[in-house]
Amino acid sequence: MAPQETQSSVDGVPHVMFIPSAGMGHLLPFFRVIAALYGHGGVEVSVVTVLPTVSAAEADHFTELFAKFPGIRRVDFHLLPFDAAAEFPGHDPFLLRWEALRRSAHLLGPLVAGVSAVVTDVTLASHVIPICNEVHVPCHVLFVSCATMLSLVAYFPVHLDNNSKKKKAATGSVGDVDIPRVRRIAESWLPQPLLDLEKLFTKQFIDNGREITKADGFLVNTFDALEPAALAALRDGMVVPGFPPVYAIGPLKSHTCNKSSDEKNKPAAAGSPVAWLDEQPAKSVVYVAFGNRNAVSHEQIREIAAGLDSSGCRFLWVLKTTTVDRDDAAELADVLGAGFLDRVHGRGLVTKAWVDQEALLKHPAVGLFLSHSGWNSVTEAAAAGVPLLAWPRGGDHRVNATVVVSGGVGEWMEHWSWDGEDRLVMGAEIGEKVKEVMADAAVRARAARVGEEAAKAVAEGGTSYRNMQEFIGKLKTA
CATH class of the missing domain: 3.40.50.2000 (Glycogen Phosphorylase B;)
Incomplete structure (x- = not known):
């Protein structure tokens, strides 16, 4: 060099x-x-x-x-x-x-x-x-x-x-x-x-x-x-x-938060996650994402899909199937199983595209974040005042999840498996927990208070x- x-x-x-x-x-x-x-x-x-x-x-x-x-x-x-x-x-x-x-x-x-x-x-x-x-x-x-x-x-x-x-x-x-x-x-x-x-x-x-x-x-x-x-x-x-x-x-x-007034007022592109969220009721959507380099096994992806389906909740799922995005060529229908996308049409949106997660979490339609608890995700949820349901996948995620709980950001499913463990978390359990946390007013109130504290911290x-x-x-x- x-x-x-x-x-x-x-x-x-x-x-x-x-x-x-x-x-x-x-x-x-x-x-x-x-x-x-x-x-x-x-x-x-x-x-x-x-x-x-x-x-x-x-x-x-x-x-x-x-x-x-x-x-x-x-x-x-x-x-x-x-x-x-x-x-x-x-x-x-x-x-x-x-x-x-x-x-x-x-x-x-x-x-x-x-x-x-x-x-x-x-x-x-x-x-x-x-x-x-x-x-x-x-x-x-x-x-x-x-x-x-x-x-x-x-x-x-x-x-x-x-x-x-x-x-x-x-x-x-x-x-x-x-x-x-x-x-x-x-x-x-x-x-x-x-x-x-x-x-x-x-x-x-x-x-x-x-x-x-x-x-x-x-x-x-x-x-x-x-x-x-x-x-x-x-x-x-x-x-x-x-x-x-x-x-x-x-x-x-x-x-990207420092946008011009023209950029802020520009309507979301048709078919984009933001445009889809614009059509959903307030606090009704479960946002699901496990980070940009944490691929979940195909078997576990199918169980997550079953859980989201059985929860009855609206959801936006940013799906990743490989560690390096250049290698991510799998078709959604093949990964999720026959008929899933048709069954959830209108109630759920699944995308493999890169998204502005910070903006999605601040959208009024989002009511819960099912996440691997990577630290960027935790702080973005905290800033948005959105409850986080932590499902650590590896690395520092379980340490981060301790802060999710102690800091009031959300809940941690400590017994759910992570990378290297053979046990699948079944769809029925995922669906029940998602539905439970979405309906928990106390969890939502704690997360909202964290959002207020986050805003105070960065304000002048x-x-x-x-x-x-x-x-x-x-x-x-x-």
Whole structure:
């Protein structure tokens, strides 16, 4: 890669370089923070763009970002050759991209040396933080999950060290992780790879956990009213002594929210999910989506379909059948089974298209969100005041689901299966639970209160607003 020229500042304006990772769950928070800084003024922004992207959605969103904000500098970054298939056969393509980025991270040195500050993804922290420290450039981490998960990342190496000293590691069990002043994370709630200390993901997770204490600060897409205990424990050094400053700046808003009046008044395209929602009664629709890279088995998809059918509720289902969207060529009728689309015609809409989930959740017709509880989805539901029925699929989802419950966002079906487990959750059970939560006024009221707290946090003078101002002020005085 030929390093592109960068400048630390222009006329005294700080230049911040963002280094995102792969996967829309990681990129979306980056795009939202980038848009917020760009819109604030007084900060120059550049974005390291790794090519080629893993998914079509990533490529489209990068294109949209640079088109909407032409003042943002694009720094194309080409990775070193890496025979991922030979070294790690069968691994998640996004995890392999993180590994490829880590192996090429030293190439970032000339770029990082020319900026005022860096904001990196946590998956790259163990490599980017040392580079920044060498050239005396402040390095912040944008943490794309919840503060509770950040406390787990920080404390997990300590937990392993304690287990080793107590000689518990010989049992082969990681065990429950009791995070000081936060909560006990049951072993069954941990991201599945963490149960095997030899896995690539686990080694990266531990390396990042040890290195993040040397960062200059953390930006987290959460707000104080949602995770008071975790944020207080991190800030007070109770999780790890001397932990860097934590700026809770969420819930982050999509850069697509800043539309012109003409765009806002433009009617929804015929046949689009928004146009269909426009025809539905208030709070009558169950929105169903399991993230942009969490494919559910075809057998489980059929049971979800049966459950939505038997619930009697209206529903909008954004269906995904593969991990990488470029590979998603299955026909809906084949996946859902003969006759399903005809049976639910008019009452349900199923689409494989990319949607603006944030806008859908804010639509007055949506009354419940059946979700994998990815953190972007949780914060978008919280901001919209829509109850979330959490069905974790893997990764950090069960940790996030603890916040769904404690924060009042919704309910968690803890016994429902997730990736790697053979048990199917049957349609009858899904249908009954959906119908039950849709009719639960108390759940709806709690979610509405969370929405009010989210709005207060990001409003002028709110906790997240003040945290963002403090972060920007730190950039300008560095």
